[in-house]
Amino acid sequence: MRQDEYNVLMLGLDGAGKTTLLEKIKHIDTGIPGMSPDKIQPTVGVNITKVTIEKDLVKFMDLGGQKDLRRIWESYYEDSHGILFVIDATDRERMDEAKELLMLLVRVDDLEGLPLLIAANKCDQKEAELVAVKEMINGMADCLDERDVRVMETSGIEGTGIKTAMEWLHNRIIDNKGAKPPLVADV
Numbered sequence: 001m002r003q004d005e006y007n008v009l010m011l012g013l014d015g016a017g018k019t020t021l022l023e024k025i026k027h028i029d030t031g032i033p034g035m036s037p038d039k040i041q042p043t044v045g046v047n048i049t050k051v052t053i054e055k056d057l058v059k060f061m062d063l064g065g066q067k068d069l070r071r072i073w074e075s076y077y078e079d080s081h082g083i084l085f086v087i088d089a090t091d092r093e094r095m096d097e098a099k100e101l102l103m104l105l106v107r108v109d110d111l112e113g114l115p116l117l118i119a120a121n122k123c124d125q126k127e128a129e130l131v132a133v134k135e136m137i138n139g140m141a142d143c144l145d146e147r148d149v150r151v152m153e154t155s156g157i158e159g160t161g162i163k164t165a166m167e168w169l170h171n172r173i174i175d176n177k178g179a180k181p182p183l184v185a186d187v
């Protein structure tokens with residue numbers, strides 16, 4: 001059987017919560033509990049979780065966030081269909097750094113026009129500032145051109161917002177199928 005396959009890149013600063021979110025995504029799909037958060041180590045290399053969303057195979061790829069690992073990201077750009085950019089919404093101090101990184105990414109040719117979901121993560125914490133994340137994104141509206149962009153609150157610890165985020169990304173990726181066709185997987 002052939003199945004359409006789409007790749008979602010999970011990007012963001014180290015510590016934003018990508019790996020924790022990925023474990024929850026795995027859990028939502030399989031029903032098997034993900035790795036407990038205190039066992040998650042800083043990501044070296046790439047963690048991949050495949051999930052089925054409405055008959056499509058969607059691969060979430062969590063790429064290590066540390067600066068020296070970012071060169072690896074480039075090799076994944078060409079075959080990607082959507083971006084899940086994770087921001088630690090409690091970390092005002094690194095908000096500018098997160099913005100700089102996102103500005104770099106939206107200018108990459110291979111990522112042009114791809115739907116972009118910004119996860120304002122750690123929303124279980126009272127310090128989480130959705131408004132600050134939204135302001136940051138509004139402030140870069142000129143760079144976001146024609147692509148679909150949305151900010152959503154998530155918590156990788158409690159699982160809040162993750163299913164909605166996955167569904168939104170999947171739908172937008174389908175809308176963008178003409179520009180970025182799926183890969184085809186044999187399953």
Ligand code: G3D
Nearest residue numbers: 014015016017018019020037121122123155156157
């Ligand atoms: P990364 O993969 O983006 O580098 P991790 O980030 O998933 O390794 O998470 C970094 C730290 O943030 C971890 O804590 C993790 O438990 C925490 N974290 C991730 N997501 C959330 C969230 O939604 N809410 C809260 N409260 N914490 C979160 P440690 O203490 O291990 O560094």
Ligand code: MG
Nearest residue numbers: 018019042043
């Ligand atoms: Mg990680």
